[in-house]
Amino acid sequence: MIEQARRQQADLLLIAGDLFHRQPLKRELKEIAAWFAEIPDTEIVLIAGNHDYLHPKSYYRSFEWPENVHFIGTRDLSAVSLERIHTTVWGCSFWNQEDTRAVYHRDILQKVLQNANTVKNHREAEYDVPFMRGTGAFERFADSGQVDHRRRNFQILLGHGGDDRHHPFRANDIAEAGFDYAAFGHIHKVAQLIPGKVVMAGSLEPTDCNDFGPHGFWMGELTERGTSVSFYPIKKCEYIQQEINVTPELSAYAVSELVRQELQSRKPYQISHVILRGYRDAETELPLDEIAEMERVVRVVDETEPDYQFDLLKQKYDGTLLQKYIEVMEQCPNLELRKKALYYGVQAMLDTAEEGRERIG
Ligand SMILES: [Mn+2]
Numbered sequence: 627m628i629e630q631a632r633r634q635q636a637d638l639l640l641i642a643g644d645l646f647h648r649q650p651l652k653r654e655l656k657e658i659a660a661w662f663a664e665i666p667d668t669e670i671v672l673i674a675g676n677h678d679y680l681h682p683k684s685y686y687r688s689f690e691w692p693e694n695v696h697f698i699g700t701r702d703l704s705a706v707s708l709e710r711i712h713t714t715v716w717g718c719s720f721w722n723q724e725d726t727r728a729v730y731h732r733d734i735l736q737k738v739l740q741n742a743n744t745v746k747n748h749r750e751a752e753y754d755v756p757f758m759r760g761t762g763a764f765e766r767f768a769d770s771g772q773v774d775h776r777r778r779n780f781q782i783l784l785g786h787g788g789d790d791r792h793h794p795f796r797a798n799d800i801a802e803a804g805f806d807y808a809a810f811g812h813i814h815k816v817a818q819l820i821p822g823k824v825v826m827a828g829s830l831e832p833t834d835c836n837d838f839g840p841h842g843f844w845m846g847e848l849t850e851r852g853t854s855v856s857f858y859p860i861k862k863c864e865y866i867q868q869e870i871n872v873t874p875e876l877s878a879y880a881v882s883e884l885v886r887q888e889l890q891s892r893k894p895y896q897i898s899h900v901i902l903r904g905y906r907d908a909e910t911e912l913p914l915d916e917i918a919e920m921e922r923v924v925r926v927v928d929e930t931e932p933d934y935q936f937d938l939l940k941q942k943y944d945g946t947l948l949q950k951y952i953e954v955m956e957q958c959p960n961l962e963l964r965k966k967a968l969y970y971g972v973q974a975m976l977d978t979a980e981e982g983r984e985r986i987g
Pocket residue numbers: 643644675676677786787811812813
């Protein structure tokens with residue numbers, strides 16, 4: 627990511643919270659600060675998310691960042707004015723693991739963008755946070771209205787949350803408030819909520835094996851004509867769901883060969899959840915252990931149904947409840963319902979039969 631920022635000579639790198647999955651250690655901040663210092667020509671703005679929230683003892687509160695790094699630690703929206711790149715970035719940090727306040731509500735957003743003085747007073751009352759960098763620049767901007775009117779000042783929102791317990795928001799509110807761009811974090815799945823305007827960053831890499839789909843970062847350009855962003859997947863590790871369609875003719879050996887074949891089309895960075903669907907021969911035991919042992923398979927899920935030979939079953943269980951059940955269900959006009967009733971019903975009755983045949987005998 628840092629390397630990309632250097633190569634692209636990025637003006638601005640936005641980190642939308644939860645840079646750490648828990649409270650960062652001091653040495654971890656030192657380490658990341660050293661990385662950030664490697665790209666001094668890139669302004670870096672970051673906020674704390676619900677995982678690395680600003681605990682009273684958080685090292686974020688006292689940490690000295692390099693010149694190009696701007697940490698927005700306020701609990702309500704405040705701004706960092708980056709005069710060199712004619713950009714103001716608005717944001718706030720989590721002070722608790724949960725925060726249900728609608729800090730990105732449309733009324734608040736409109737107010738912060740339209741009335742700099744209101745924001746300034748607000749800042750003095752509540753935002754007196756000594757570790758915030760860039761406030762000096764912001765003060766000039768708010769005090770005397772020294773916005774460079776010859777060039778447009780870009781307005782960016784940097785946010786975190788989006789579910790009921792973490793700063794719920796509506797993407798439309800943000801687009802309509804007049805921000806040029808809004809970068810959000812928190813939801814692991816990457817998404818463009820409003821094309822070119824509001825994006826959810828996702829995580830750079832999956833945080834666990836159920837974190838499916840591509841992960842990476844957004845990169846784009848803000849110009850007078852508008853914003854354009856594209857997603858850049860980091861192809862290091864990606865979890866996918868590999869569905870395998872099982873049919874009753876397939877032997878256990880054939881199923882494992884089929885899986886092996888399908889897995890060959892994976893990319894080297896893809897790790898599979900193998901999901902077996904369809905109908906297996908009722909007598910066949912699927913080679914689940916063998917599949918689980920295959921390379922880059924993290925999990926096997928058997929969702930197949932046994933394919934019963936209903937005519938044979940009727941003969942074998944002639945005169946029993948099972949035989950009558952099959953006969954009645956075979957008359958069911960709804961095909962989907964008939965299939966389900968037959969498979970689940972017969973399976974349940976056979977399971978019971980194994981416990982004691984007399985029950986259906
Ligand atoms: Mn989060």
